[in-house]
Amino acid sequence: MFDIATQLAVERLLARYVRCIDEDLLEEWPGFFTAECRYQIIARENYERNLPIGVFFANSRAMLQDRVTALRQANVYVAQRYRHLVSSTLLLDRRDDTVTAQSNFQVTRIMQDGATALFSTGRYLDQIVLAGPEPLFAEKLVICDSRRIDTLLAMPL
Amino acid sequence: MFDIATQLAVERLLARYVRCIDEDLLEEWPGFFTAECRYQIIARENYERNLPIGVFFANSRAMLQDRVTALRQANVYVAQRYRHLVSSTLLLDRRDDTVTAQSNFQVTRIMQDGATALFSTGRYLDQIVLAGPEPLFAEKLVICDSRRIDTLLAMPL
Amino acid sequence: MFDIATQLAVERLLARYVRCIDEDLLEEWPGFFTAECRYQIIARENYERNLPIGVFFANSRAMLQDRVTALRQANVYVAQRYRHLVSSTLLLDRRDDTVTAQSNFQVTRIMQDGATALFSTGRYLDQIVLAGPEPLFAEKLVICDSRRIDTLLAMPL
Amino acid sequence: MRDLNLAWPIEGVTRVPYELYAREDVYAEERRRIFMGATWSFLCLEAEIAAPGDYRATFVGDVPVIVARDLDGTLSAFENRCAHRGALICHKDRGNGARISCVYHSWTYDLRGNLTAVPFQHGVNGKGGMPEDFRREDHKRRSLRVESLAGIVFGTFAAETPPLATYLGPEIAARVKRVLPRPIKVLGTSSQILPNNWKLYIENVKDPYHASLLHTFFTTFRVNRLSARGGIVIDDSGGHHVSFSMMATDRASADYDQADIRSRQEGFRLADPSILAGRDEFGDGITLQILSIFPSFIVQQIQNCLCVRQVVPRGIAETELIWTYYGFADDDAEIASMRLKQSNLVGPGGYVSMEDGAVGSLVQRGIVGAGRDSEVIEMGGREFKSQETRATESPLRGFWSAYRTHMRL
Amino acid sequence: MRDLNLAWPIEGVTRVPYELYAREDVYAEERRRIFMGATWSFLCLEAEIAAPGDYRATFVGDVPVIVARDLDGTLSAFENRCAHRGALICHKDRGNGARISCVYHSWTYDLRGNLTAVPFQHGVNGKGGMPEDFRREDHKRRSLRVESLAGIVFGTFAAETPPLATYLGPEIAARVKRVLPRPIKVLGTSSQILPNNWKLYIENVKDPYHASLLHTFFTTFRVNRLSARGGIVIDDSGGHHVSFSMMATDRASADYDQADIRSRQEGFRLADPSILAGRDEFGDGITLQILSIFPSFIVQQIQNCLCVRQVVPRGIAETELIWTYYGFADDDAEIASMRLKQSNLVGPGGYVSMEDGAVGSLVQRGIVGAGRDSEVIEMGGREFKSQETRATESPLRGFWSAYRTHMRL
């Protein structure tokens, strides 16, 4: 069930996903999701208490596209970049061509002036569809360990 | 000797191990070790000078169980969680069905109020027994780079 | 093209590379490069604006050896160690036996007194030659996210 | 009492000295005169301590406080500092029980802050223990007067603070009740650490002027205009305010189109407009209501996204902003989904709020070297009064007027 | 000398103003009057500088100091600040040699702090160099008086400090020697960064009252009771103390069983009791001895786990606590294993010590907004004197009495 090829396919998807964000290729970001996807950034505190509202929610790829458009065209924030570290990717379950995977992540934020700080840690809880040329996220839950966000959250995690 | 399957089996063991701690499933933690195991958390400074005493020592799975019982029943500390990042797992040696592996780790600590800080970095030096349904740690040395512990160390690393 | 064996060979090279630095085996460090190599530590800010000068540059293995000699024999700095975390290694391209790979990295610095701090984050952009017994770096670009260096940079990243 | 030796500019509330954001002694005085003074602070929502015996650790300014619902249902609050040697009595975020014990030596309190038990008070085997004349009654924790309005629990340390209704005035109270007409439930929490003085965030909240200029989401996607109908209400003290508007009734405006620079981009449309689908749940057409209560509490309605914001100072240049989203106990699935999607508009990463997290730090960084320089707050005139326009900074002048009164500046 | 303008409560040492933990000026005065004043501070163990030429960088309070064993075996100590332009003379943790050179300009010192070499003192090629009247003798580093007791090296900056034996008094000195009867070896080191004022940790160490209430490991696993036989010894100055007990002699106690809330869980047993296997190595049945020396040093025996603790202030709200575990040069394998296993009881993650790392920060956080409020330290009476019970805070009153004397408060 947890074959090596699947493990590496999932790890590669995650590697491509974080590169897309860290190298500021946000326009490609929605393309990592299925059209009918679910993406949410939520603090563990809310997630464990079954409270629905977190920091960002989308239930369509179009909403992710709107996020990118807003960041590029509408929202104002001091220039910044992320650096993701992802580790300990675990395949938890598999149904047909959909795999459930969990990974630990850490995001460091680097401001334009060089100020660098640990920005967020947590885990990805992903539903990944393996059919098709490249694997896609049908669901991506970004469960942050802390409810705190330093200053603001603009780019996706 | 360093075949792909072994590499991934070791990485998967480490992923399950850190998930157990990070998701607060401490009751399962002793189960990652053999009955006659050795587990120690020790600062590099002591380790390199061959000084025996570190922060925690156990030479039986029962002592690990006692640690969990104490944390759950006796010890008092402000609610907190860890997030592990593990990388650069290297198979160093193999004797029969026992593999020696080293990995780099970092633990971030998240307090109940959301305060997040880098808590510990170092390397795991593991003796892993591959026989049996799941690999187990016969020995796990947690060599912390720093002798300093912020406030206290309750949960295992 | 992106076969599992190559992925793991590259990850293993990176694991051995960071172990060499983190365990203070600097004398072995030049051995990870081809004789005619290129190694540079440069801030993203300079890299993206095509400015040539960063923090350290070498275009021969001999220059790397000189760096080690200088650190061991000439330069003075307060005792310190690094801990690397490497993740999301992506094979980007392959020509004959040379692979282009990118990885995210984070370096934590631990001072002799135990003070621990996030030191640098960024990405490795590597040209790796797979011919020969062990893979070697023909080129290693260490692109730091921040232009800032805390206090000084002595050991390689 | 320390003298701040701070001369307010003769222009009055249209000038605010930048040193108010950078001086430790000012910060300490604010704790004493404002947060522990004659003001009402948000403690929690009743829904968070719904059951008898529920309690929460919260803050009044940066002072730790416990707020609880006693076994008989009455609300109470007292300082979260042990009478013995000063430890936090409650180090947990929340709990339930008839008693709270300090972990250090298990001195135990009831939910009104009465000291009910002192281990070994009478010694062990006849040895040790507290002196004969030690009376637990002498060590009751300093309690706060508590009042609840429409499910929001407020507390004050000062005896002289007027009743909450008087403090708020009828208009503000009515506007609070408007968005809390029936039992609520908490839908989520998040917080922001703002690298700036707490008053810079309060200024931002009370500032209708920046809305369409800083937040261009609505204009970029052609949804809203500053010229939407609405207005500003300010209470007599100046400390509280309401800013509201009706998005539907948008009209073009020459002034507007000339004025704004950044929000004039055109041609963008939402690929998924479902985020804007809403309901006029309060039946008055008001789609946005921002309400602030002096010194540091905000109630917000943006369409169907409802939340309260608690502002917690963490030092002269750090502030925690805590968002608590709520809905109503009887929410149906459709409105639940609307609230969830509209929550993307606000919070730490909200389309029309994320900028607010950054501007405070731009000011905090901008005032280095400002010396005795001060802000210029003249948009909409020089007094503070309710107005029909959002092209005003009237609520800021109101805030600074109330601030000066409490700080005696 | 600055006036702290701090009025001590009329109740005396049973009341300690919380501002002592939060004021920068108090911290600076403590450095001057206590750590650099008429007190003895731990510098290192002789075993750490066993060989001629060995030296270590250490701290007196937060002041950097070098302690060394000269080539002739004598111990010395001097400030770790270069006479030239103030760099740390020794930036390494430890070293060995007849001389120590500052890295900046290689000014060189012997192990007594004498300036022995100044590069280019007489110029280069007849140019430059120090003035003719420059005398290296004028720049000897300020040295500390050093005394060693049972292998522990102490130092003091002040001429008026009495001899160590007088400072400690016979009873304390005897108790120190008790756990250091013969040559030792270091078994390990670790440290904790405590987010609180140094005095809050000292209070914790001197507080027998919290032991069974905060640390419930022994009671949870049914190993110990507060009512175990033991007692408290305090010297005449009040600054030093010893708390000891004999675990074996446990007796039930009604007072006890009523008192404690948290430690009444039952039914737990150690799956691997080998951690408790010990030896009465000092032949007096005492299984626990905590000894503190004013201002900031602790010697501890818990069964066969022996260690010293150095408390290093790092600011008003940060303290480093350095644990050094030791055994004896002639330890056999069995006792070595006992010390290793019992080390799980103490240190940053110890079963009966980890809570001590947290309570100080609970106080530091609890006193925000405390203003002129103060601690209540009345357990066991209002004076400080040796007592047979551990239901007392006598040693704290002793500490504050000594503190007031040194601080002239």
Added chain:
Amino acid sequence: MRDLNLAWPIEGVTRVPYELYAREDVYAEERRRIFMGATWSFLCLEAEIAAPGDYRATFVGDVPVIVARDLDGTLSAFENRCAHRGALICHKDRGNGARISCVYHSWTYDLRGNLTAVPFQHGVNGKGGMPEDFRREDHKRRSLRVESLAGIVFGTFAAETPPLATYLGPEIAARVKRVLPRPIKVLGTSSQILPNNWKLYIENVKDPYHASLLHTFFTTFRVNRLSARGGIVIDDSGGHHVSFSMMATDRASADYDQADIRSRQEGFRLADPSILAGRDEFGDGITLQILSIFPSFIVQQIQNCLCVRQVVPRGIAETELIWTYYGFADDDAEIASMRLKQSNLVGPGGYVSMEDGAVGSLVQRGIVGAGRDSEVIEMGGREFKSQETRATESPLRGFWSAYRTHMRL
């Protein structure tokens, strides 16, 4: 104006009180009297704002400033703080345009700091807006006088500052022009966060004495000697200096060989000496020139590696050091490669500069507990004057003399 109540030692500039590195009030006075006083600060290189409309955010001391090239090519600079409510007008590192808008409320400025637009100044639909008597002209940003020397842009806040040429004096100015004879291009930037007071880094830069003693790269690889021919130039104010040498002309020196301890290792040779391949591009044989301009700017030539260093204070114990490497617009490939390889000598990880990043923090840590103690700066005598030797601290005495004048100490 605050009185620092700081008595300078009677010995004068040969003694520098350590408290100058540790007092907040001293830091604040330095901002006022030195950085915003009668001094010239580096703003940027002309090459960084080469095109009309180019602007950069920079700092004078720690005060945010915008430096720009107006559309007509003239250079200007003004404080980077909005006239409205104090936000940074420019939060970007650099930009281009005729106008700069503050993001908060879009108040807009031209490149001279004139306030050119205030959104809704006249209200919206006849409501709100600024008072009738509001004049944008009254809110021009405080501008700096700007002068450019050899492509380096300097600015000053103070009217009384003499012209740049007068301020520098002919000799310093000539030495600046020497390394900037024709159009340059920027080759790279990096920065260091130094955990020490800014003056400790300036002392280091002005200190010829430490060069061969602290930096042993050249001696270890047998490339250089302190005895290489060279000298020190100091201007009349004492605040500026040049240190230069000619590496080729190395001669053995008994004094030298005796003096240095650390740099006497022998037998090492570069495996790849190409790093040292250089060109006498200025035709005068000078291979090293370090030039400092009071208070906080450095121009450096090491062989063919050219750069400027801006020192930005970030608090009493933190300093940012910004390195900008440059070459000439007409560089050929060979010299480009030389500059690249020689850049390994300097910067945050440079072979002969990395130690400078550490010594400041060794001093900052060394002076804890120093009280009223002070540095001893007597190498090369007790005055400051130009000298032919590098065995001197003359430039430091010059710096402190200028410092005392500006600080009135």
